[in-house]
C-alpha cells in the first residue's frame with residue numbers, strides 16, 4: 838500500500854492505496870465521487886476526464902498514486918458554493934448538448950481545459966479538442982455549439 842495525499846474538489850484526502858489503483862476507481866469507489874463515469878475499458882471514450890493539476894486527463898489511464906500531492910477537479914467540483922453552474926455547464930443545458938448524459942462530465946472537463954487555453958476557439962478547434970471524447974447520442978453538433986456559446990460566441994440553434 839502507498840500513502841497518497843490529494844485535494845479533490847477542494848477537499849483534502851489522505852489514503853492508503855494499492856499502487857495499481859486507477860484514479861477513476863479512487864474517485865468513485867473510495868471517495869464516492871460518482872459524477873465521473875467509466876464509459877469504456879480501453880481509455881478511448883473520455884467519459885472519465887478530470888482535471889489534474891491544470892491538465893485534463895483520462896482518469897482511467899492515471900494511477901491514484903500519480904495524483905499524490907496534487908489537485909484534482911471533477912465535474913462535481915465545478916459548481917459554485919450555492920450550486921450555481923458555470924457558464925459551460927449552463928451552455929450544455931441550454932443548448933441541449935446531451936441526451937443520455939454519459940459523456941457529459943468528460944465533455945465538460947475537456948471543454949473547460951480548451952477554453953482555459955483558448956477562450957475563443959473556432960468550431961474546428963472545439964472539435965479537435967474534443968476528439969478524445971466520444972458521444973454515442975448527440976452527433977456532437979450541440980456539444981460544439983454549447984462550447985462556443987460558453988466562450989461568448991453567438992451561434993445558431
Ligand code: FES
Pocket residue numbers: 874875876877878879880881882883884885886895896897898
Ligand atoms: S472510461 Fe476512461 S476513457 Fe473511457
Ligand code: FES
Pocket residue numbers: 934935936937938939940941971972973974975
Ligand atoms: S449524450 Fe449520450 S453518450 Fe453523449
